[in-house]
Amino acid sequence: MGSWPRPSWLIEALRRREEGQLSFEEFNAVADDAVLAAVKYQEDAGLDIVSDGEQRRDNFYSFVVEKLDGIKLMTVAQLLDHVNDRASFEETLRALDVPAFAMRSPVAIGEVRKKKDLAGDELGFLKAHTDRRIKIPLPGPYMLTRSSWFPGLSDSAYPSIEDLGSVVSTILREELLALKEAGADFVQFDEPVLSQVVHGAEGAETFMCAALASRKDPTEELEYAEELMNRTVKGIAGIKTGIHVCRGNWSRKEDVLLKGNYGPLLPYLMEMKVDQLVLEFATPRAGELRVFKEYGTDKELGLGVVNPRSSEVESPASIVKRVREATSYFDPAKIYLNPDCGFGTFAERPVNDAETAFAKLRSISLAAKALREEPMELVAG
Amino acid sequence: MEEIVKEKILNQLDVSKLDQFITDLKSKPDVAKAVNGPWHSRVEWQGGLKAKAYMRTHTASFDEPEGLGATDSAASAHEHVLSAIGACMMTGFVFQATRRGIKIRNCEIALEGSFGDIKNWAGLSDEGTPGYPEIKAKMYVSAEADKKTLEELWNEAWKRSVVAQTVSRGAKIVPEFEAL
Numbered sequence: 001m002g003s004w005p006r007p008s009w010l011i012e013a014l015r016r017r018e019e020g021q022l023s024f025e026e027f028n029a030v031a032d033d034a035v036l037a038a039v040k041y042q043e044d045a046g047l048d049i050v051s052d053g054e055q056r057r058d059n060f061y062s063f064v065v066e067k068l069d070g071i072k073l074m075t076v077a078q079l080l081d082h083v084n085d086r087a088s089f090e091e092t093l094r095a096l097d098v099p100a101f102a103m104r105s106p107v108a109i110g111e112v113r114k115k116k117d118l119a120g121d122e123l124g125f126l127k128a129h130t131d132r133r134i135k136i137p138l139p140g141p142y143m144l145t146r147s148s149w150f151p152g153l154s155d156s157a158y159p160s161i162e163d164l165g166s167v168v169s170t171i172l173r174e175e176l177l178a179l180k181e182a183g184a185d186f187v188q189f190d191e192p193v194l195s196q197v198v199h200g201a202e203g204a205e206t207f208m209c210a211a212l213a214s215r216k217d218p219t220e221e222l223e224y225a226e227e228l229m230n231r232t233v234k235g236i237a238g239i240k241t242g243i244h245v246c247r248g249n250w251s252r253k254e255d256v257l258l259k260g261n262y263g264p265l266l267p268y269l270m271e272m273k274v275d276q277l278v279l280e281f282a283t284p285r286a287g288e289l290r291v292f293k294e295y296g297t298d299k300e301l302g303l304g305v306v307n308p309r310s311s312e313v314e315s316p317a318s319i320v321k322r323v324r325e326a327t328s329y330f331d332p333a334k335i336y337l338n339p340d341c342g343f344g345t346f347a348e349r350p351v352n353d354a355e356t357a358f359a360k361l362r363s364i365s366l367a368a369k370a371l372r373e374e375p376m377e378l379v380a381g
Numbered sequence: 382m383e384e385i386v387k388e389k390i391l392n393q394l395d396v397s398k399l400d401q402f403i404t405d406l407k408s409k410p411d412v413a414k415a416v417n418g419p420w421h422s423r424v425e426w427q428g429g430l431k432a433k434a435y436m437r438t439h440t441a442s443f444d445e446p447e448g449l450g451a452t453d454s455a456a457s458a459h460e461h462v463l464s465a466i467g468a469c470m471m472t473g474f475v476f477q478a479t480r481r482g483i484k485i486r487n488c489e490i491a492l493e494g495s496f497g498d499i500k501n502w503a504g505l506s507d508e509g510t511p512g513y514p515e516i517k518a519k520m521y522v523s524a525e526a527d528k529k530t531l532e533e534l535w536n537e538a539w540k541r542s543v544v545a546q547t548v549s550r551g552a553k554i555v556p557e558f559e560a561l
Contacts, residue, residue, distance in 0.1 A: 015486070077487075094493070101487035101489050102523070348523075
């Protein structure tokens, strides 16, 4: 699991941090309590692999502005002055029913340099407070590059997106090595925007990636995503790596989220030198598992088995059924069970409450237990 | 002393000036009369379907989409109407929120309207109306107040909006004409 819904007092502290009323250290002290609570929920639910619920982050990628020089957090409202096609942007805002001020993106406005480890503090705190295996989610190199390079704002420091991509993949590679040295078990790179590349409307902008309207054709974009990922992870052993691709997690309205199977992405995902594919499969929007049929792979599958956005809690029996289907394509020992995405991707717009999220994690854990009693080895995370 | 100054600025507005304005409206008939108007706009043709409006020391540009043979160098007049309604309601909302001491973090209004029948505008039909029969306006706000209070302010904002009420009550337009 990645993100966990943040308590109201943490959101208030996040606001105060953004307004400069709390220092980085003061905010982290407040967030410690929220992380401990998020970890306890996961442990009590029976998860084998835990995260810190991304409690210290505003969202899964914009938090990097605290850790990197040369990147500024801008709202979509602020970016409206720089958007190529405001009409399609407006269309997307309306379809999602979100205000432009609530969506934020890191934007490169100068030379990007590491100021602090991206997740070193998160890992250190987790290691001191849990004996479970630890997963650290990081923004993927393509996502971070694409969202941060904005024409008119970034090109003075980075004339092309490739110039920025080179720096971003280097920073993420150094971070991966640092997390490995510090004892992280699993680093997941989040690349949800890849779904937008293949399933988003042509020319439509997305708030996962405000600059995507300037994208090239999908094949070139996917090749570039593969190249950036491999530059980031290739040759690094001793730590598990994964890529997470979903179809958006900003709304409980299923009809506004992207839909389409993983087929168009798989040729590229399979070439990425990561150990695990962390994919959503709990809703019909994600398509069927049979897209894996033509791929013989030694990769692990992080199988999404619960919808993080719904109030209904999936039964362990329904999860078991889905996993059995996955065993047609993956070695059972290489299947890991997950929610489709986090429960609180964006701090101020969680997609579920903690009680429901806990019940869903518990269902996953019970399903894993039931499956372990059969001749299959599964891990819940 | 510094604390007092800080308290008087809220939502980037000088609270004492707002208070003074309300006091003057109540007690000085000349102030209310002056603020009531008349207000003016002078619109000059700029060639093609472009126009420019002059209002006090300000200007606003208008054009039409390329489909009309225009250059789409600025928003259409009817889009300005939507914007004016939203901006006016926002003004009222922020004014009243500030008077009540509510700090606004962010505020946004999304407006939408569709023509009754564009054929009417083009002179191809006398059916329906060329204008917007209905305009949707949705406010998104993040502020330091409970939802009920903010919703009350929003309801007040559109009920007391100069532009929204001008449009929704159908102001009488008095056309005059002079050929030179």
